[in-house]
Structure formats: structure tokens, C-alpha cells
Amino acid sequence: MASQTGRNEGAVGGSVLRLDRVSKFYGAKVALDDVSLTVPDNAYVALLGASGSGKTVLLRTIAGFETLDRGVITLKGKPVNEVPAHRRAIGFVFQNFALFPHLSVVDNVAFGLKNAPGVKLDARAIDTKVRAMIELVGLSGLEGRAVTAISGGQRQRVALARTLVTEPQLVLLDEPLGALDANLRSRMCGELRRIRERLGVTFLHVTGSETEALAMGDQVIVLDQGRIAQIGQPDEVYTRPLDARVARFLNCYNLIEGRVEGRGFATEGRLLPCAQIGPAGAEIYALRQDLIEVAPPAQGPNEGPRLPVTFVASEYSGPSITSFFKLPSGAVITVENHLSHRDPQVFEPGRSYDLTWKVDDALILARGTGARA
Template sequence: MSDTRGNVIIRLTDVDKSFDDERVVKKLNLDVEEGEFLTMLGPSGCGKTTTLRMIAGFEVPTSGQIFLEGEDVDDKKPNERNVNTVFQNYALFPHMNVFDNIAFGLVEKKVKKDEIRSRVEEMIKLVQLDGMEKRMPAQMSGGQKQRVAIARALVNRPKVLLLDEPLGALDLKLRKQMQGELKALQRRLGITFIYVTHDQEEALTMSDRIAVMNRGRLEQVGTPEEVYNHPETKFVADFIGESNIIEGYIENMTDDSIEVTMESGKAVIHETGYRMEEMVYLCIRPENLKISMEAKEGFRFRGQVKEHIFIGSTNKTMIEMPNGQMLKSVTPAEDELIPVGTAVNVFWNPGKAVVMRTKEEQIYNVIEQSVEIEGMTNDQIF
């Protein structure tokens, strides 16, 4: 299979969608590359499924354009677009067996019978349903039904496969198994997958890139490593995995570092490009937050151990800071634990802290850059 990455197969340009007076997708700009597994991740109501339905043609953008292989498809019906969709409820025909369910699209297109049989048999082998051709949906497990739905979509040889939370109805064990199978299938076929989920672990496990959505907007697009280790906004840091998010301001600066003052203490961070007294958030993942009886250079940050929580291979330690904020530190289960009630020093590798601007600073920067804001709404600024 040749690597086609780098070629944009789907482009969304300034896409807006409103239902009555509710604006659910706001000025969305996104390029999806050919052959990639892109996941749209976000909480319920963030606009991810609506975006998927607009790409599929089931919803029409209020404004903006959607391109498939460079062609504007806004006026094309779903069956006129070279995409197929797999829904959470699978939408199988209960009166048809496995073979006929998979063949349905080809029959509708009046493909020759010999080719239909050949292509359906190919799909049945691909999704490992050999010997189940005559089985009815009611006789199948959730995982088997999901495979039928995927085979029915793939048999049409779409350029893009859209998947709307297809694993949501499965139990945890089967869900994890199907995650691996789906990713392996996508790699083998080289088809572009756009996958919608609210499950962060699922997105991190399966994706080449993740598009994180919040309230109809894209917060960040990047690889799983980028969105986890270098979140660009407080929402991304808080939504993907666990985070310690601490608000502060920049009190001192050098050529290669900043000193951040917070309610509960101070810390030196190796970052540049900020200004004195700028308001920032620090994001430190629990696995990077450390505690010690001794003070560490560059940190004046003390708290008290409140609780230890055993989580199999790791322990989570909760540390209460003087302002009442609870911080989390995760360590291997075999490490010795500092007793509850002990006063400790909190620190981290300065290179492991992510500095993010607050929304107050975003407003400040808009004003500082002399952007004309008269008459602009908050939606236009952010």
C-alpha cells in the first residue's frame, strides 16, 4: 500500500451550522489528509456529530464550504458523495441476512451479480465473518453486528469512511478489542477514517491526529502525543487525561525562563515569549508532579498529603495546597508512600510544565494588536 499522506482529501472552510437560534458549529476550518485516521473528540453537544453529518451530506452547512478531493460537495446528496457512514446503532436491516445486508448498496447501484458476490465475499473475509453469511442480525453479537456495518460501508469502496461513535454500545472488553481491529483494518486498507467519540482513551489509542472540539469550535488539532503533552488550551488540558491546572502570573523573566507566582507558591519554568505580569495557566500531568520532604531548587511550593488511592500498577497521591486546591501525583505502586498528613514540597521537571494563556490574556492580546473590536462578539474574538 502506497503512503498517500499529505494529500488533503476533505477540507472544511469556515463551516457554520445553526439549528433555529442555536449555533452548534462555529467557523470550522479543518483539513483531513488522505489515508489518515482522524478522530473528532469532545463532550456531548460540542458539534462533532453535526460536523460528521455535514461531511456525509445528512446536514447542510448554514455557511461555509465542504470539499471532497477538491470538489465543493455542498449541493451533493449523501449518495452522490464518495463517503460512507457507520452509525452507533449499526442500522442493519433486520429482515436481511449478513450477505444481503453487505450487498445492499451494490444491489441499489445495479452492480452485476458476479461482482456483487465477489466483493461481498471479500468483505466478509476482511472483517472475519466467514461462515456467517446466512446469519440474521438478531442472531449476532454486538461486535459481529459492528463488523457487518463496517463491511456494508466498505464494500462500496468509499474514499472516506465516517464512523459516529460505532463502539458506544459495546461492553468495555469488546470495545477495546474492536479498537485494535478497526485501527488495523484502516491501516491495511489505507482508507481515510473520520471517527467521532467522546472517549479520550479511544481517541489516543486509535488516531493519527485528534481534532478536539468544544462548544462548536476546534480547540486543537494534533497527534495524540501533541494534544496530551502540549495542550494549547485549558479545555484540552482538562478534557484529555488528568491534569493539574494552576493559575498564576509571570513575576520575573530571564532569557530562557519565567518565574510564575501562584496562590500557593512560585516555580521557575523554561519558557519564553511571554511578558511581565501576564496571566497564565500551568498544566502538569499527574505522572510529572513529584513530592519530596526536601525543597527543590526553583520551587517554593508546599502542601500536605491528604490521601493515597491505589489504582493497580500505580498510586495516586492527593496533595492539598494552602489555598485548598487539590493536586494529583501518580507514582508506581511499588514506590514508598509519604504518610498522610505530612507536609511536603511539590515540584516537577520544568520542561514538563505546559504554559497556557488565559482567556483574559487572549482579550488583552487582541486589544494590544490594535484589532478593530467594536461590534465584535465573544464568538468572533475567540
């Protein structure tokens, strides 16, 4: 289990990578702030963060493309701070693939082996390894094709094969699916997991997509403003974000401002019941969009949590309908109705409704990272 020193600590078996209090500055700007974590062998770890959170900087420091200002990076038990990038046995797959346009598929894949430091392989050994890797990533038959004459998904596989053929101890992927269209991105998620499992090497996959991180990672690391905000299994991060900023990254929670009062949460002129009060200073009531029901306005005493709203509009997205409601304060609440679960409700614009949910489904959260949610 990937873990953060002093937080979310879990039993770690064999680890491939350890970061101890790693920091990186660009003048007065803090890019990485005291980051500590352990990444296990033979795992797919997703690193999720918003633009500017420091996730690409973190990847580049691990790879050796950036020097640290503080901290230690350990690979397979050995510190590598002073080891140049080309000797770290770390593979790096760039978002734009960084292929050589004048070389064929087979020559792109072979490039790393032909130019690797240390023991040199003969031409026959290189050809055998390269063709085996091309077959593994599903590109057999395209060996002689120019990389400018193949699709985006195929170019991504060439970039991956070029990295994997050198047998790195760790593979870093910097938003590797970002340049692909939505359908291809979905298919490549499964391909990346299949390839990683076949080889048994750890992938550390950076992404700004919460859907991608939750689908790909055995573990998910959430990076926020250069700090680790949470580490956990995908279902843990999804259902129990540690603070409001993590919940916002997941893009599936409504975050309602208020304050804890006794055993309840005061917001929108009501005191909502709470199953748990949350951390000290908690000011956010978090409701997952798919766990909210819409009902006619209550005529009598409330049973369970309930908020009055006005319907604004709905959006149809194929498998679900997303509806938007306005609270008395003007804040907008989003309700997601999965069509496979129930028939869609029909709402009238401008009409009043009540939102209801189970008490246990609400989370009381702090804002997180010392900033507004």
C-alpha cells in the same frame, strides 16, 4: 497532516476532504463556528471533543445529513454542498450500528451494494464483493447468522463491512466503540486500524475518549464549543496542548490558577520558576499527573519548583496508583504513579508533603475558547 486554515498549517499531500469556514446554527445556538481543516488521503484522523462540542454535527454536515449555514465542503477537490448524502461517496458508521435486525449478516452487508445509485452490479459480483469484505473484517462463517444473534463487536464489524463494501472515498465513524465494553473496545481499536490500513481509505473517527483518540489517530483534531482548538500528531497534542481547555480534555493534567509575574508564575503564595512564560493572558499552570514527584516537606531553600500539599487518598487501578493531594487553597492535585516505573509510595492521610517536578515539564497556558478552564 490534517491542518487548520491559518493555524497549525502544515504541508498537505493528497487530501480527501477540505472544510472552508464551515458554520452551522440551530436558531441562536452556534453548533459549528467557522471550522476550516484539511484531511489527507490514506489516514486515520481522530476528532476529539466533549459532549456538546459539535463533533457529531460536524460529521453529519460532512456526510450531507445536515445542511450548512455558511462555508464550503470539498471532497476530492469538488464542492459537495449541494450533493445529496447518498451521492457523496462517503461512508457513515453510526454509534448504534443501525443494522437491519430482520436481515442476516450477509444481507446487511450487501444492502448498500444492492441499493447504490448508478451502475448496478449483478448478483454474482455483489456476492463476491460482500464475502470478501466479510472475510476482511473477520466474520467468515457468520454470513447466514441473524445480526440479533451475534455479539456487539461482531455487529460493529457488520456495520463497518456494510459501509466499506461500497468503496467510499471517506469513512466517518461516530463514536463507533461507544456501545462496546472496555475489553472489546480495546481489541476493536487495533482491528479498525488494521482494516483501514488494508484498504487505504481515510477514516475520520469521532470520540469523546482522549485515550481512544490518542491511540487511534495518525492525527488528532480537538473540537471545543464548535471551534477547532488544536490539530496535531497524538504525541504533540498530548505533550503540548495549546490551551487549558485542551489540556482538560486530555484528562491527564493538573490545572492550577495563577498569573505570570516576571519570569515566574505566582500561585498558592509562591512564585514558581518557568521555562517558558506562555501566551499573553496565560493564567493556568499545567502539570501532567505522571511527571510529579512527592517528597517530604523541604527544610531549607527550595531547589526547583515545589508546592506544599496535604495527602487525601489513593486509588489503585491495576497498572497505576492515583494519589490525591490538597493545596493550601483547597484545590486538589492528582499524581499518577505507574507501577512499572517504580515501587508505589505509601502516604499518611492528613500528613504534609511537597510536590516537585522539572521546570521544563510545566506548561503555562491560556484558558482557551474565551471561557473558564
